[in-house]
Amino acid sequence: MTTLSTLPPAVAIHLTAAVLATALGPVALWARRSRAQRPRLHRAAGYAWVTLMVLTALSALFISGSRGPRLAGFGPIHLLVPFALGMIVLSFRYLLQGNLSGHRRTMQGVYIGGCVVAGSFTLQPQRLLGQWLWGSLGLI
Structure with missing residues (x-):
């Protein structure tokens, strides 16, 4: 059986960062939405979450699967990389413009698309x- 220590480094980094981002995301989202807002917790968890998401996206560029169509080693799932990175940049742009609702949305x-939806696809029995x-x- 494959363990985290026997995985290729890119896969181990990707998996670890993705799981941590999925766990940390609700903290960042909750810290601003709760009754007692915690802006310092929101900012710290948010920056940590963004760092994990960027690490997840960039490490995905070094992973190529063997199933499905490929173009230069990249499959359709790799389209999430520029999308996720672009949305994170857009979110910070909204923040700098003072558009807090745009940043929040x-x-x-x-989080929903990159962690919950994409993450749920990794739970298919044929995936690691x-x-x-x-x-x-x-x-199984």
Whole structure:
């Protein structure tokens, strides 16, 4: 069975950063939306989350799968890389312009699309994370 220590470095970095970003995202989102707003927590968690998302996106460029159509080693899933990075840049642009609702919507969208939706696809039984999860539960 493959373990984190036996994975290629790019895959290990990608997986670790993605899982941490998925776990940290709600902290950054909650810190500004709760009744007692915590701007310092929001900013710290937000910057950490953005760093993890950038690391996740950039490490994906060094991973090529063997399934599906490929163009120069890149598959359709790699289209998420410029999209995620572009949305993060747009979110900071909104922030600099004082457009807090645009910043909020964009970051929520990146979290939902990049962490929740894309992350849920990794739980398919034929994917590494899915094999670990479903195999540990004895379902595959």
